[in-house]
Amino acid sequence: xxxxxxxxxKLPGSYLFAEIAKRVATFxxxxxxxxxxxxxxxxxxxxxxxxxxxxxxxxxxxMADARTFRGYGPEQGYAFLIEKIIKTDYETLGVTxxxxxxxxxxxxxxxxxxxxxxxxxxxKVAITDPVYPVYLDTNVMAGRSGQLSxxxxxxxxxxxxxxxxxxxxxxPEEKVDIIYLCYPNNPTGTTLSKAELKKWVxxxxxxxxxxxxxxxxxxxxxxxxxxxxIYEIEGAKDVAIEFRTFSKNAGFTGTRCAxxxxxxxxxxxxxxxxxxxxxxxxxxxxxxxxxxxxxxxxKGAEAVYTPEGQQQIKELISYYxxxxxxxxxxxxxxxxxxxxxxxxxxxxxxxxxxxxxxSFFDKLLTDAHIVGTPGxxxxxxxxxxxxxxxxxxxxxxxxxxxxxxxxxxx
Ligand SMILES: *Cc1c(COP(=O)(O)O)cnc(C)c1O
Numbered sequence: 261x262x263x264x265x266x267x268x269x270k271l272p273g274s275y276l277f278a279e280i281a282k283r284v285a286t287f288x289x290x291x292x293x294x295x296x297x298x299x300x301x302x303x304x305x306x307x308x309x310x311x312x313x314x315x316x317x318x319x320x321x322x323m324a325d326a327r328t329f330r331g332y333g334p335e336q337g338y339a340f341l342i343e344k345i346i347k348t349d350y351e352t353l354g355v356t357x358x359x360x361x362x363x364x365x366x367x368x369x370x371x372x373x374x375x376x377x378x379x380x381x382x383x384k385v386a387i388t389d390p391v392y393p394v395y396l397d398t399n400v401m402a403g404r405s406g407q408l409s410x411x412x413x414x415x416x417x418x419x420x421x422x423x424x425x426x427x428x429x430x431x432p433e434e435k436v437d438i439i440y441l442c443y444p445n446n447p448t449g450t451t452l453s454k455a456e457l458k459k460w461v462x463x464x465x466x467x468x469x470x471x472x473x474x475x476x477x478x479x480x481x482x483x484x485x486x487x488x489x490i491y492e493i494e495g496a497k498d499v500a501i502e503f504r505t506f507s508k509n510a511g512f513t514g515t516r517c518a519x520x521x522x523x524x525x526x527x528x529x530x531x532x533x534x535x536x537x538x539x540x541x542x543x544x545x546x547x548x549x550x551x552x553x554x555x556x557x558x559k560g561a562e563a564v565y566t567p568e569g570q571q572q573i574k575e576l577i578s579y580y581x582x583x584x585x586x587x588x589x590x591x592x593x594x595x596x597x598x599x600x601x602x603x604x605x606x607x608x609x610x611x612x613x614x615x616x617x618x619s620f621f622d623k624l625l626t627d628a629h630i631v632g633t634p635g636x637x638x639x640x641x642x643x644x645x646x647x648x649x650x651x652x653x654x655x656x657x658x659x660x661x662x663x664x665x666x667x668x669x670x
Pocket of ligand 1: 302366367368369370392442446474476504505506507508512513517518
């Protein structure tokens with residue numbers, strides 16, 4: 261008799277997006293003529309940059325010729341891509357990395373989800389609240405969470421982020437072993453300063469903890485002084501793993517390419533207390549369970565690092581960040597409390613007096629025909645907040661904000 265992994269049963273259903281879809285469908289049935297604008301999606305909408313398309317086409321032609329055809333590549337990714345990642349994304353920040361410290365993958369979602377496999381089941385996990393659900397759910401599946409009780413898993417440490425603490429998580433009171441941080445943050449769009457990030461690196465050093473740092477939105481940082489990589493912080497190369505993706509900077513959400521940095525100096529412990537490098541564990545995990553990103557896709561990603569590619573992704577990001585400004589300024593002008601949207605494509609707003617996350621969702625849909633994402637869907641501390649995204653077209657984003665101004669003026 262095959263028994264299931266019952267940890268999966270601890271997970272609540274994927275209620276958030278199903279519930280949104282249901283409410284939107286009902287509204288559409290009742291109002292077939294309404295022009296609904298979706299500012300809820302966390303997916304890019306602009307096509308791939310020209311430089312990437314050129315790189316992809318050239319690689320397809322290579323695969324068509326016996327002399328340049330490639331079969332299996334290195335599981336960790338081709339050196340041509342890794343070398344450009346290191347040179348362009350890290351050496352410019354003063355961070356040096358070896359080629360075998362960067363692992364190319366098919367996405368940060370898989371990497372941030374899979375990384376917990378190389379850690380023991382008894383580690384205490386800390387997540388920010390609200391949070392990108394992958395960090396939490398994969399630890400629930402692995403048996404690190406305990407039971408769900410009144411919205412929180414008993415064995416997980418929730419680091420509350422709200423307007424009260426300016427979305428800066430406080431160091432935990434109990435000792436934690438694995439800490440997930442995502443900056444610029446999804447869903448709140450907020451960032452941490454180098455000094456704030458340093459507190460976490462120092463905490464990890466003092467407690468033998470590991471920081472799993474998701475920098476998916478690094479390219480959206482506009483302000484000087486905001487860290488692009490955790491390795492800008494002294495000591496981080498001993499305690500942090502960093503996740504990056506081409507999804508949000510270069511439009512690869514459907515093309516799939518990302519990478520994870522595991523410096524060889526990052527150590528965790530065996531049960532008898534001796535140090536063990538996570539780089540070799542992750543390498544073992546990847547070479548066993550993953551056969552690499554397609555050559556064609558890695559050539560597309562490599563093209564991101566050409567001068568044209570760099571220019572074109574800058575333009576993509578500026579396009580979305582102009583939307584972020586439209587949303588931010590528009591909401592502020594009618595007196596809403598707005599966070600994020602300066603160094604990230606996410607705007608996190610406090611729902612107006614008298615509305616919780618879901619009743620505000622309904623009001624926005626009914627009065628303005630706009631779909632956003634209720635903050636409560638990202639964790640208990642998201643209640644009373646609401647997320648709008650800058651990934652729409654400039655036209656529809658402007659139209660949405662005009663509607664909000666007319667319908668929602670407080
Ligand atoms: C979009 C996103 C990712 C990227 O996932 P991919 O699998 O690389 O597309 C990772 N982390 C966060 C927080 C995200 O929002």
